[in-house]
Amino acid sequence: MARKQGSHADITGPRLREAALRLFARHGFAAVSMRQIAAEVGVQAGALYLYTPDKQALLFELMRGHLEDLLADWQPPGGPPLLQLESFVRHHIRYHLDRPDLVFIAYMELRNLEPANFAVIEGLRRDYETQLESILKRGLATGEFDMADTKLATMALIAMLTGVTTWYREGGRLDRDTVEALYWDMARKAVAAAR
Amino acid sequence: MARKQGSHADITGPRLREAALRLFARHGFAAVSMRQIAAEVGVQAGALYLYTPDKQALLFELMRGHLEDLLADWQPPGGPPLLQLESFVRHHIRYHLDRPDLVFIAYMELRNLEPANFAVIEGLRRDYETQLESILKRGLATGEFDMADTKLATMALIAMLTGVTTWYREGGRLDRDTVEALYWDMARKAVAAAR
DNA sequence: TGGTTATCTGAACGGGTGTTCAATTCAACT
DNA sequence: AGTTGAATTGAACACCCGTTCAGATAACCA
Structure with missing residues (x-):
């Protein structure tokens, strides 16, 4: 189910950063998984790596x-x-x-x-x-x-x-x-x- | 190799708390594993549960x-x-x-x-x-x-x-x-x- | 209409997680 | 010397981790 409506790249990127920010602040960096962040963004974990090289970055x-x-x-x-x-x-x-x-x-x-x-x-x-x-x-x-x-x-x-x-x-x-x-x-x- | 010299219970307990304190402070609670703490104490992870019900406690x-x-x-x-x-x-x-x-x-x-x-x-x-x-x-x-x-x-x-x-x-x-x-x-x- | 390509899925990889527990070890007591 | 039991091991359980990637999807371009 990719590319549902227009290009998502300019939407998913910011949403990733927002979700990561909120979750890191709430639960701490080490306690938050890439899968949790992905779920918040509405995407599978693998897709996050189109927008960040890794969790540390x-x-x-x-x-x-x-x-x-x-x-x-x-x-x-x-x-x-x-x-x-x-x-x-x-x-x-x-x-x-x-x-x-x-x-x-x-x-x-x-x-x-x-x-x-x-x-x-x-x-x-x-x-x-x-x-x-x-x-x-x-x-x-x-x-x-x-x-x-x-x-x-x-x-x-x-x-x-x-x-x-x-x-x-x-x-x-x-x-x-x-x-x-x-x-x-x-x-x-x-x-x-x-x- | 248990009970090498005298009772260890009154030694391992405090050592557990000291190790946990130091590691939690250094790396954060979520980033420290029970196995890391056990290694610091000089014991296997299972033995820690003689001294604490769980990591949260x-x-x-x-x-x-x-x-x-x-x-x-x-x-x-x-x-x-x-x-x-x-x-x-x-x-x-x-x-x-x-x-x-x-x-x-x-x-x-x-x-x-x-x-x-x-x-x-x-x-x-x-x-x-x-x-x-x-x-x-x-x-x-x-x-x-x-x-x-x-x-x-x-x-x-x-x-x-x-x-x-x-x-x-x-x-x-x-x-x-x-x-x-x-x-x-x-x-x-x-x-x-x-x- | 057909090909291209950005975007994403879903499974897999190797490894780590907290916790439990039967079996073992050995100081201390009888 | 034999027994007891506190202290510990080491394996196992079920599950989660960050990351990779071949393959599927669908919007766009010719």
């Missing part, structure tokens, strides 16, 4: 795409470090709330990447962290911020912000704008210089 | 033990909320730095718990979060703290603190006491009332 491409989009989607605005930090924090929260599944697997499935793939992903993640640390360093220099160690502060802030995906649920008690504002408030205070 | 007991220990190990001291918060934060950092593998699987393997087990673990985790939130609420009442939402602040602080396990390495640039002090500094500022 499926995971890697999802993570790489996510991190590259994250990096490309934010450019530091001009202005004082405080304004740059606000832009970074608000963007981080918004971006993560929009893509909970991608964020989830990008943090959870690092262990399941082959060494070469892991190195690429880790590099992209470090690039992202460096963006934040640069802001903190600049703010430290101007005296707007105060912290004993910019690297630790970077990790602490990113962990705090990324944690939003573990509890935020659409339609819950707090709306997205409020969540964004409250995280920005805490982040700002955490690194602020005493006035 | 192995994971569940590790997580339950960790969270129960975490809850039992800290009692709020008397005194003002600021002092209680300091005690909580410092204890959290110390406890997590001492048990990186347990912390890791307790956060990463929730998806692999059967529903009944998940409910237990989630309850324990909520109990722990409630301890922190109580402190924040009290400090908000006394005016020592200032935050718009205690629940969000609780989640943000815990995420920030727990994140220490993702980057801290023994013998690294910062020692444990410094790390503890710097996290306490950020946590304190993040919820502090403007002076």
